[in-house]
Amino acid sequence: MQDKVKVEARNIAMSYGKTQVLRDIDLVIEPGEFFALLGPSGSGKSTLLRLIAGFNQAQSGQLLIGGEDISRVPPWQRNVGMVFQNYALWPHMSVWENVAFGLQERRLPKSVIGQKVAATLALVNLEDYARRRPNQLSGGQQQRVALARTIAIEPKVLLLDEPLSNLDAKLRVHMREELRTLQRKLGITTIFVTHDQEEAMTTADRIAVMDQGVLQQIGTPLELFDNPANRFVANFVGTINLLPCRLRKASRDMVSLVSSSLGEIELPRLPHAPEAGDVEICFRPHAVTVCVADSVRDHEHVWLQGTVSGVEFLGEFVRYRIRVGSTEIIADQTHHAGTTPFTPESTVNLGIPRCEIRFISN
């Protein structure tokens, strides 16, 4: 097993003609980390991945792997393994030949290649399929061959381009776990591109959220979820309520919010939070408490009165859309057997925990 390596991007910018596809990408991926690039299509995440693999050239900036600048190294000398979205298994070679390919290119002795291919195929549980052709395998098996082919060369970095997008839902969850286990076992620094936030949250140690070629936020799944840096991240990672407000400093520890829809609210001042100006407050639907209209109002919550406009039963929880003043707030309530959700048009009290409210400056 090789030493784990660090991947660094410094000020990378890239454009196709006049279209800027990557801007000022600054990123450090720690050795052995399972790192996700998350973003909608067209956000530049695949471009960045292909840049690391060497299939794209940045106009400016540096790309370092294990401290070495590899910006000018051709793809075939990078030793950065990539699993392609459509697997790109060669139809004219058997599974064995596909997996052996990279080893043969490295001019390893035949006996070593034989051992390594066998070991890698065993690692992905495909020992019995070595003689098959790729088109004789199921989607999940093809995925594993693609993975085996890549890890057989013991790359310094493993790149996965939407590796699960061609699998059905059940298999996807299963493969996700398998990938995670395998990555832990091998300890390879892994970069994983996905547009599925659940996939990113469940597998990655850290996530970089991208939009329009710009890194929006980098952090652990918890950090992204609990403290989104901007409107885009807040919206893209999980579901969230966003309300525009004007912020005023009320005292040393308190701020006062004025919102056209909610009226005036006093909140404890958080460190790093802005003191005044136009901001948006946000909070997660599952943090909201929904009570009957005449319930007791405590001081840990901001209480608002509203009317239920939509009810969705999702099994684990019930999702309400509640009209408050001129806006609508989403609230998720855990479902317990035997209870009946509020019906549309009922008047309810909404409790938003003060400590769960976050500010996003514009």
Place this chain on the structure above:
Amino acid sequence: MRRAGPAGGAPAAPAAGARVQIHSSLAPGAVALLIAALLIVFLIVPVGTVIYVAFADLDGGFTLAHFGSFFQLSLMRESFWNSLYVATLSVAFASVIALPLAYFTVRFRFRGALAIQTLGVLPLIMPPFVGAVAMQLIFGRSGSVNLLLGEWFDVNLPIMEGLNGVIFVEALHYFPFILMNLVVALNNIDGAMEESAQNLGASGFRLFRRIVFPLAMPGYVAGAALVFIKVFDDLGTPLVLNQTNMLAPQAYLRITAIGIEDPVGYVISVLMIGFSLFALWASALALKGRDYATLQRGGSGLARRKLTPLHAVLAYGWITLVLLLVLSPHIGILLLSFGKVWSFSVVPDGFTLEHYVSVAQDSPRMIWNTMLYSGLAALFDVLLGTAIAYLILRSRLPFRRSLDSMASAALAIPGVVLAIGYLRTFRGVGMPFTDELLTSSWVLIMVAYTVRRLPYALRSCVAALQQMHVSLEEAAENLGAGKRRTIQRVVVPLMAGGILAGFITSFMTAAVELSATIMLTTSQTNAPMSYGIYLYMQSAAGRGPGAALGALAVVIVAVGAYLSHRFLRSRATALDQQI
């Protein structure tokens, strides 16, 4: 669930495989039967007649005596080996020419693309036997090149000596078959196939040898098999170069010299058919069971790079060299057509327009005939080709494979053999609505062109449809398009590239067809250009007018091909942009 068609009514039974099922509508069956009937009348029966004669004794019983007498003739044995040798080496040289050209086209962004496209069609628009005349004047023992070489370095290259000349002319003439097929196949490779190999450490020539070329193998093998068979049954070139100890010239000579009843001519025909069939079978075997649907339309193909200086020198150098070689017969013909006397000199002694004047008086009819026969034949070919390709790949008709085999079998039938078959089979049959005999009508020439060129059109249609994923059609059906609408709006537009290639190949190769033409042309009025050129070329005095007519043929066929190419190409690119 697949949609039940408007005509059929009954829902299709769930198919076991992934194939789209054409359900119980009668249309596909009717189309298939019509095509089968045409093929049986104009291919199977005439060829069957030839085979029957080769094996029949005087009373119509079975005999091998004709074969026995064939193999006792040492000339025949020699002819057999010579044909094999020439065909094999021609394929090898054609590959050497075509491979780098195809690679440059798909690999690099550069301005040589037009030159390569020109290279791809230029040789095809001139009959190889016309080229052979010019090649002898340029590369022959006392041709321009050797005269200059002798003067400067005192060497003489035996390029046109004996079988060398045939191989040289054939390879230069037929390499476009490999080039065109290879370019299409290379362009259809998914870029990720190559990138994943680079990612695993492969680059340069190894990458090409291990990944790119094997993936393009279907295209290469198809092209190589075509070249092999074409060379094997080419009659004009060996005749013009006076290399008659090969199979095709022997068949022709036996039948013209001894008569249409001579059994040895039929034996040679049967051997040639057998040999060609064997080549086809071997190439089909090499590709069996491989799934090459590698790129869905809209996916990205192989990455194109900027030329490095080294590559630029190699690419432009090779293109220039090949272009010069390919142009040499054209230049030679041009010089010959304007030349007064051209013998033992680098260029003709003087120039004149008189050959063109005599051609303008004699041959407008021939030019029109060529356009008419070849245009109609190519049109029928792509119609039949698209229909058969669709039936083979997308229907579950029980005899769809035999349609394919029948249509492709035409490839293994030399023109002389087919023509002899027609003459015997349709002896005395009249044309409907006229009092003309079918065997003396231009319709039979056109039919011969259609049948002979159908395999090319069919192969490009099949290749185009094969590389198109079934789900594209299923999506259209899912959105409410019936079979006919799906074919019209999705299948044919996406196949446009393949259909276009098929049309152009059929048209141009039909325009320069000679071997069936020689046998089936019965009068000056229905003679096409290729026949006229051949007649002129028979005498030394006729070379000038023959070359003039050849030059006109090149220009006219080139313009026709260019226009149809432009028209269909602009439609195809418009479609690409919409996708």
